[in-house]
Amino acid sequence: MIINENLEYAVIGKFSYGWPAIQDLRNLIPKQCELKGECNIGLLSNRLVLIKAMLLEDYVHLLSKSAFYITQRNRSFPMLTLK
Template identity: 80%
Template sequence: MAISTGCQPPTEVGQPALFAKPVMSYAGLLKPTAISVKPLSLKPISYLHGEPRVMWEQDEIDQMIVNENLEYAVVGKFSYGWPNIQDLRKLIPKQCELKGEYKIGFLSNRHVLIRETLLGDYVHLLSKPTFYITQRNWSFPMRTLKWDPMFDPEEETTTTIAWISFPSLPPNFYKGISIFISSGSG
């Protein structure tokens, strides 16, 4: 075992430092960093080729997300029809088993924005590939997608959640280095 001189935990001899970092849980990966609600000041309008524009810094965008309660926002996508928005506001919390407070709003012709207050509800909505919203003997499939500030309803998302299972994997192979380094790398 190598001796560590800094704040990092010691790594095994021959083990890449990349895998020495602590492994984060699925919920930890989804959880946004905590920022308190702060008001934002008005931004000056500038012009580019005669077109007005407002420039925002990344920390200001992050603050807007917190101010608008979008940290735990999920997009619900209906590909084959959907109930009206008033019915969805009643059906989604019951049929998706939301436990905390929520707000559901119309985002586009096939998308709704679901803003939860509990991390558990957020993880639950993203953990299942499809929810079936049932109304009057009709079932409407709703896929859930992680919302981000660059969400465009006209484009398919490039982010997806994948569950990977290794049945009967011996415990000595649970460490990341065993799973993520392929034997074919040169």
């Protein structure tokens, strides 16, 4: 199922203290998390996003840090990444 749904390199991003709109996250996450390949980002719930990386290197990078800080309009939103 994981391979059929293309979830091999899927990571969950969890926001606890607010978050930008999903349209903004689709632009901000690849740039601010320094992803090298393409990724698909979708909303799972009001605090969780699904990040489907295309490259193993990006998958490992997303899971290697305890948190990423997504910045928009002078606000910083901590995003934890989970497998």
